[in-house]
Amino acid sequence: MNNKETGKVIVIVAPSGAGKTTIARKLLADYPEIKFSTSATTRPAREGEKDGREYYFLSEEEFNRKVEKGDFLEWESYSGNKYGTLQSEVDKLVESGYFPLLDIEVKGALNVQRIYDSNLVSIFIKPPSLEVLEERLTNRGSETDETLSKRLKRAEMEMQHADDFDYSVVNDDLETAYAEVKEIIESFITD
Structure with missing residues (x-):
């Protein structure tokens, strides 16, 4: 299905460690019409x-300019860095006929939900x-006591x-949770 006419957006939200990224990767592998919306961040690139692939890596000044111009659908500070979803990135995917997949935080997801309304499906893992x-x-093995x-x-909130x-x-078993997400997505993209 071509998404150009409908402009539908998929949002997946979860606390860190709930399996959101694994489920998102499986969706991307199974559905060529779904494309990941690359976010912007002020954090430095990891090895x-x-x-433009994992993130658009921006300086603090560049990020702040984009915030002032209203370029972000949502953004927030997390662990000393800023992260945000560029409206232009989502629009580019829709215009190309894809279903943008946003893997974002709760606060941002609630805002994106308000913007896209019925042209969006949101799934909390x-x-x-x-x-x-x-x-x-x-x-x-990547968490200190403090970050844990x-x-x-944050997960409680x-x-x-x-x-x-x-x-x-509920992601108690990855395959069962993924089957449930797939059913939701298939209904949404073929609607």
Whole structure:
């Protein structure tokens, strides 16, 4: 299906460690008509990351200028850096006939939901519990005690908003959760 006429947008939201990125990657692999909307950030590129692929890497000044000009659908500060979704990036994908996939934070997702209204489907990916989430984050081996504590506090706040989205999917088993997300997406893109 071509998305040029409908301009439909897909938003996936989840606390860090709930499986959002894994599910998003599986969608991108299974549906060529869905394309990831590349966000902008002020954080430095990590090894192997390329500007325009993982993120648009902007200086603090460039990012602030874009905020002032209203170029972002949503943006926020997180862990000392800024992240945002460029309206031009989403529009470019829609104009090319794709369904943009946004992997964003709760606050931004709520704003994007208001903008796109019925031309958007939003899915909140929930961990089975905060204890399971803590275990997943700990098993990553990339969290300090301080960052783990911050992520868990943020996850508690984010999970309070799960009902603000069109769908809520519990990721207890990845394949089961993905099958549920796929069913939602197929209904949305063929509607």
